[in-house]
Amino acid sequence: MLKYTIRRLLLVIPTLFFVALITFALAKAAPGSPFDRNPDKPPKQEVIDRWNRFYGLDKPVHEQFIMYVINVAKLDFGLSVVRQRPVVDIIGQGFPVTAQLGIQALLLALAVALPLGVISALKQNTAIDYISLFFATVGTTIPSFVMAIFFIYFFALNLKLFPITGWGTPQHMVMPTVILAMGASAFLARITRASMLEAIRQDYVRTARSKGLREQVVVVSHVLKNALIPVATVVGPAAAGLITGSFIIETFFSVPGMGREYVRSILALDYPVIMGTTLLYAFFIIIANLSVDLVYGMLDPRIKVAK
Amino acid sequence: MISHRIGTSFVATLLAASLLVTACQQTPSVDQPGATQGGGVAGQADPNGEILLNTGGEPDTIDPQKASFVNEIAQAAFVFEGLMTFDAKTTRPVPAAAAKMPEVSADGLKYKYTVRDGLKYSDGTRLTAKNFEYSFLRGCDPTESGDYAFVLYIVVGCEAWNTMDPRKASPAELAAAKAKVGIKATSDLEIEFTLTSPAPFFLPVSALWIGWPVRESDVKKGGDRWTEPVTYIGNGPFKLVEWRHNEKLVFERNDNYRKKIQIKRVTKLMINEASVALAAYRNNELDLVGVAPTDLRTVQADAELKAQLVDVAGSCTSYYGFNVRRPPFNDANIRLAFAKSIDRDALVRDLQQGIGKAADGGFIPPGFPGYDNTDTAQKFDPAAAKTLLEAASPASKAGLTGLKYTFASSSIAKTRAEWAQNQWKTNLGVTVELDPVQSTAYSALFKKGQEAPQLFSLGWCADFPDQQNWHSTVWLTGGLSAGRTGYSSKPFDDLAKQADREPDPAKRDALYLQAGKQLSKDAPAVWATYDSGKRVQKPWIKGVIDNPMDYGIPGFFALESIFVVKH
Numbered sequence: 001m002l003k004y005t006i007r008r009l010l011l012v013i014p015t016l017f018f019v020a021l022i023t024f025a026l027a028k029a030a031p032g033s034p035f036d037r038n039p040d041k042p043p044k045q046e047v048i049d050r051w052n053r054f055y056g057l058d059k060p061v062h063e064q065f066i067m068y069v070i071n072v073a074k075l076d077f078g079l080s081v082v083r084q085r086p087v088v089d090i091i092g093q094g095f096p097v098t099a100q101l102g103i104q105a106l107l108l109a110l111a112v113a114l115p116l117g118v119i120s121a122l123k124q125n126t127a128i129d130y131i132s133l134f135f136a137t138v139g140t141t142i143p144s145f146v147m148a149i150f151f152i153y154f155f156a157l158n159l160k161l162f163p164i165t166g167w168g169t170p171q172h173m174v175m176p177t178v179i180l181a182m183g184a185s186a187f188l189a190r191i192t193r194a195s196m197l198e199a200i201r202q203d204y205v206r207t208a209r210s211k212g213l214r215e216q217v218v219v220v221s222h223v224l225k226n227a228l229i230p231v232a233t234v235v236g237p238a239a240a241g242l243i244t245g246s247f248i249i250e251t252f253f254s255v256p257g258m259g260r261e262y263v264r265s266i267l268a269l270d271y272p273v274i275m276g277t278t279l280l281y282a283f284f285i286i287i288a289n290l291s292v293d294l295v296y297g298m299l300d301p302r303i304k305v306a307k
Numbered sequence: 308m309i310s311h312r313i314g315t316s317f318v319a320t321l322l323a324a325s326l327l328v329t330a331c332q333q334t335p336s337v338d339q340p341g342a343t344q345g346g347g348v349a350g351q352a353d354p355n356g357e358i359l360l361n362t363g364g365e366p367d368t369i370d371p372q373k374a375s376f377v378n379e380i381a382q383a384a385f386v387f388e389g390l391m392t393f394d395a396k397t398t399r400p401v402p403a404a405a406a407k408m409p410e411v412s413a414d415g416l417k418y419k420y421t422v423r424d425g426l427k428y429s430d431g432t433r434l435t436a437k438n439f440e441y442s443f444l445r446g447c448d449p450t451e452s453g454d455y456a457f458v459l460y461i462v463v464g465c466e467a468w469n470t471m472d473p474r475k476a477s478p479a480e481l482a483a484a485k486a487k488v489g490i491k492a493t494s495d496l497e498i499e500f501t502l503t504s505p506a507p508f509f510l511p512v513s514a515l516w517i518g519w520p521v522r523e524s525d526v527k528k529g530g531d532r533w534t535e536p537v538t539y540i541g542n543g544p545f546k547l548v549e550w551r552h553n554e555k556l557v558f559e560r561n562d563n564y565r566k567k568i569q570i571k572r573v574t575k576l577m578i579n580e581a582s583v584a585l586a587a588y589r590n591n592e593l594d595l596v597g598v599a600p601t602d603l604r605t606v607q608a609d610a611e612l613k614a615q616l617v618d619v620a621g622s623c624t625s626y627y628g629f630n631v632r633r634p635p636f637n638d639a640n641i642r643l644a645f646a647k648s649i650d651r652d653a654l655v656r657d658l659q660q661g662i663g664k665a666a667d668g669g670f671i672p673p674g675f676p677g678y679d680n681t682d683t684a685q686k687f688d689p690a691a692a693k694t695l696l697e698a699a700s701p702a703s704k705a706g707l708t709g710l711k712y713t714f715a716s717s718s719i720a721k722t723r724a725e726w727a728q729n730q731w732k733t734n735l736g737v738t739v740e741l742d743p744v745q746s747t748a749y750s751a752l753f754k755k756g757q758e759a760p761q762l763f764s765l766g767w768c769a770d771f772p773d774q775q776n777w778h779s780t781v782w783l784t785g786g787l788s789a790g791r792t793g794y795s796s797k798p799f800d801d802l803a804k805q806a807d808r809e810p811d812p813a814k815r816d817a818l819y820l821q822a823g824k825q826l827s828k829d830a831p832a833v834w835a836t837y838d839s840g841k842r843v844q845k846p847w848i849k850g851v852i853d854n855p856m857d858y859g860i861p862g863f864f865a866l867e868s869i870f871v872v873k874h
Binding site: 030031032033034036037038040041042043044046047049050053054079082083084085086089090093094149152153156157160163164165166167251252253254256257260261264267268269 | 364365367368373375376449454456457470472473474531532551552553554555576577578579580582583586587589590592745746747748749750751753765766767768787
């Protein structure tokens with residue numbers, strides 16, 4: 001297991017290299033220039049040339065990429081072209097906020113979805129099953145910004161329970177976390193329910209029951225672990241997605257996180273920030289997938305991760 | 308031009324769906340203790356008054372010599388004060404950190420400013436003419452300056468230095484160029500500027516943010532991070548005490564400022580979405596917020612909000628530009644035909660919910676020197692438009708087939724484009740195809756000269772209140788929009804250039820009026836609307852004197868008169 005983990009971790013480096021290459025190519029292929037912030041009043045050509053030279057953007061594209069890779073190896077992620085602040089600063093300030101929001105949303109989503117999925121599978125076709133199905137449908141179909149507006153008007157303006165914008169105190173965190181969790185938990189609840197229903201119909205469950213085990217023990221010790229394998233598959237990328245942030249939630253609630261900043265940097269063609277953030281996200285997705293594979297091994301010993 | 312970058316609007320259009328939800332809600336009543344329903348607030352100023360504003364998104368930079376968007380200038384404006392400023396009521400340049408109006412030499416080439424004695428930075432150190440010398444020079448410095456260096460090109464040597472390439476030129480060459488720049492502090496309190504030619508518009512230029520006095524020691528100490536609160540020290544009404552990136556900026560009163568400010572603290576939040584900002588305002592998380600056209604109905608439907616509405620004058624004109632180098636718009640008849648077939652009143656009424664004004668007086672908007680409501684060359688007149696179209700040459704008319712209207716795409720721009728397309732079809736019988744383009748790629752299209760877009764959208768916002776910033780900067784041969792349209796008119800150039808140098812104000816104004824009329828008649832562009840806005844403001848905020856140049860900070864040119872009533 002350890003050898004496997006180390007081998008997977010070593011593979012991170014070539015993976016990130018290719019992510020960087022593709023992202024770089026795509027960003028450069030996009031038309032326009034980061035210095036063209038205002039279409040109605042563009043700076044003079046000499047000024048643009050000067051800025052291009054300062055940031056090394058006048059060199060041939062492959063040279064720029066090699067320079068970038070060498071700098072990253074030295075852990076120098078460059079300066080934001082638009083904000084003139086170090087990329088590490090920008091990400092370092094935004095990412096913890098986004099990660100906190102994402103982790104809170106993930107935990108909330110799991111706390112709601114897993115029990116809900118399990119119970120609705122055990123009590124299939126009863127009232128609780130239908131309620132959870134309804135909740136799952138609502139959660140996946142209504143777009144998050146509609147929920148956001150609704151929450152703002154109802155909970156903040158009408159009931160005055162929470163402040164609308166900002167970050168810092170627990171009250172600020174409630175609405176963004178809940179809305180972010182809603183989509184994920186609806187989806188996770190469905191998957192949990194489906195895989196529970198499948199697992200419960202397996203032969204070994206009938207065997208366990210016929211051995212005289214209590215239903216609770218059957219469910220928890222035998223069914224649950226197997227049912228969670230498909231769920232684990234999904235939680236990995238879902239976690240990565242939540243932790244890397246939701247642009248819409250962050251925009252609506254003015255959460256000072258990376259999601260907003262990332263989209264802004266793409267629209268502004270702020271190459272260093274785009275590269276830095278994409279690499280960070282890619283790294284998280286790789287780690288998330290690795291964790292999922294390791295968790296498989298723990299859930300089901302038949303799945304050998306090594307060899 | 309200063310740009311007003313409004314928050315993302317792509318989601319705003321989808322909010323129509325969610326309005327169904329809110330329409331079913333009771334309009335919330337603000338029933339907190341002390342909050343009043345319209346008028347009736349007693350006028351006792353709270354010495355610890357706080358104001359909560361929304362500054363939109365995170366500013367990219369707040370360095371005065373690099374700022375170019377209103378969002379950026381607005382932050383620097385709180386912390387720094389320049390030699391001159393603009394009078395809140397007349398918009399004319401008046402002394403600020405300078406003790407009096409500058410002495411101008413007889414040939415109009417030398418401007419000598421005397422700095423007030425006893426001015427201090429917020430940390431108590433003395434402000435001298437050397438600080439201004441450093442900042443103005445920094446504005447010309449090719450390694451430091453930003454988009455607005457061009458306003459200083461009227462100063463001897465500034466353009467030559469600013470356009471050098473710091474990587475190619477040697478340090479000696481750069482130093483030599485710097486030494487030639489006509490900005491010198493002749494004593495502790497006196498600074499002299501030498502211009503390349505007489506330019507009465509240098510007076511308003513000397514009030515611009517590019518000359519706000521940053522300290523060399525702060526810039527050196529902070530390096531890339533000098534705009535963080537610890538090194539962002541200024542001589543203005545407030546000091547920056549906290550900058551939580553992407554979240555908020557907090558300013559506190561600078562007790563070393565030369566005037567007494569009645570507000571203790573200003574917090575600026577960063578809310579991108581207009582509708583969220585309005586919700587925050589209703590929740591008392593903001594004291595003042597702009598009202599987008601999409602939210603105007605909601606505001607007017609609520610009696611309390613309606614009473615809090617205030618009109619905000621604008622500083623921009625939007626227009627449709629023509630590529631006059633090739634058919635169809637190389638023919639002035641066709642250009643005027645297009646200009647006369649736009650019903651601007653309908654545009655303001657239907658598309659903008661009454662916010663904004665029809666462009667009924669030439670290029671310069673009302674509230675600015677040079678506004679000319681007798682300029683009717685482009686007035687809406689569909690019959691005359693059709694006649695003009697008939698009179699055009701066949702070669703040019705041939706260019707009307709396949710005509711495209713190019714614009715930087717956003718949901719607002721698309722709606723306006725569709726409206727214009729409809730107007731030209733209905734009133735003129737010409738079919739125009741829409742050609743939306745990603746905004747970062749938009750400017751690059753105009754480098755193609757002859758092959759640049761034929762019909763496109765454009766706007767200009769004043770950098771300073773003077774006709775030079777409108778007519779000359781934008782439409783002289785080689786000017787910003789002149790370049791894009793290919794417009795070059797000797798009569799116009801002569802008039803504008805003469806006016807630029809004319810020392811007598813009455814003659815100067817008359818010359819610019821003539822130039823303006825020439826411009827409207829030549830019609831390299833169709834003046835569409837003058838912008839203006841609306842905002843809502845809490846009844847406990849008092850003493851705000853609005854001015855169209857105020858960098859988005861209501862009451863900026865008379866901050867000392869703003870106070871907050873205890874609430």
